[in-house]
Amino acid sequence: MKNWKKFLAVTVACTAIFGVTPANAAYQLSDEVSNPPAALQMATQIGVLKYENPEMKNVANKDAILILSFGTTYKDSRTKNIDATAKAIADSHPGVKVITAFTSHIVRKHMIEDEGKCDYPTPEDALAQLKREGYTRIELVPLAVIPGIEYKYDVALFHEYKTQFKKMTLATPLMYWQGQENQADDVTEVMEAMNFPQYKKGTAIMLMAHGTPDPSNAYYSVIQNKLREMKRNDVHIYTVEGWPALEDVAGRLKMHHVEKIILMPMMMVAGDHANNDMAGNEPDSHKSILESKGFKVETYLHGLGENQNIRNIYVERANEGWNALVQ
DSSP states (O other): OOHHHTTTTOOOOOGGGGGGBSSOOOOOTTTOSSSSHHHHHHOOOOBBEEEGGGGGTTTTOOEEEEEOOOOOOHHHHHIIIHHHHHHHHHTTTTTTTTEEEOOOOHHHHHHHHSOOOOOOEEEEEHHHHHTTTTOOOEEEEEEOSSHHHHHHHHHHHHEEEHGOOOEHHHHOOSOBBBTTTTTHHHHHHHHHHHOOOOOTTEEEEEEEEEEEEEEGHHHHHHHHHHHTTTTTTTTTEESSSSOOHHHHHHHHHHHHHOEEEEEEEEEOOOHIIIIIIITTTTSSSHHHHHHHTTTTTEOHHHHHGGOOHHHHHHHHHEEEEEEEHHH
8 A cells, every 4th residue: 555655646746648737636656657658647637637738839828718617598597607707717817818618509509599699609619719819828617516527528628629729727626626635625615615594493405416427426425424524414415317316315304304495506507407406396396396295495596606605716726727827
């Protein structure tokens, strides 16, 4: 075990093959590893990703930030959450070009149908435009909550487009580090920043996450454990499309004689999942299902981006990627 820890010793000075250097990473190859294969280098690319193109090292710097969001068709929530967070990031980088792109083609399609236009390009179109306009150093900023499938798409974009620019970085999602050795505890930081509603005894909060078939779904177990460490045994994570499901949590709350439940989303926006799946009046909505089980139910329809504390954390994540870009 000691030899393995030494093999994966913490260092911030190691330059990876092909120019990709993980910034703020927990484990990187030590200098004692000579001629490491590309696969081993790729396996240790974690944290803020950075690529420097050796063929463009003498090209002048022209910087831009590209914010990557899934998007939403709920215009009011889009303004209060996505646009507000993008503005906070832009305000922390005056004079820098900042673009917000939507990764969901379905969201963009419905926006065009319902609103007559979509002012948010795809990431691919945005990067192509930045290239045409002569930008040479690009930071990608994901508005993902955990490093799930959406973040993997962002990582794929990074690797697909990095060689077209002088330098490119990819910041981490809202929650990435879990308090590993020598690393921050993003999960606790975010949970402490949450605006949990006030309530009386006999009430529990059910925090609705999205869920994913990706192994990153395990983050929800980590979040639940961190909440227990914070003595927030009243807050319970469940997912729309993953584990744990609504019924898993509701059954436990019934056993503990909880009378009232407050439903709130742990998503960037209070969009379709929050307004319909969670708070809708249809028989299969989470609110209706819980009411049918005898609970009193209240809904809290606010996305994470409405929370100033959460916006500040997104700015922190963006600043980490920016520092890696310009250093």
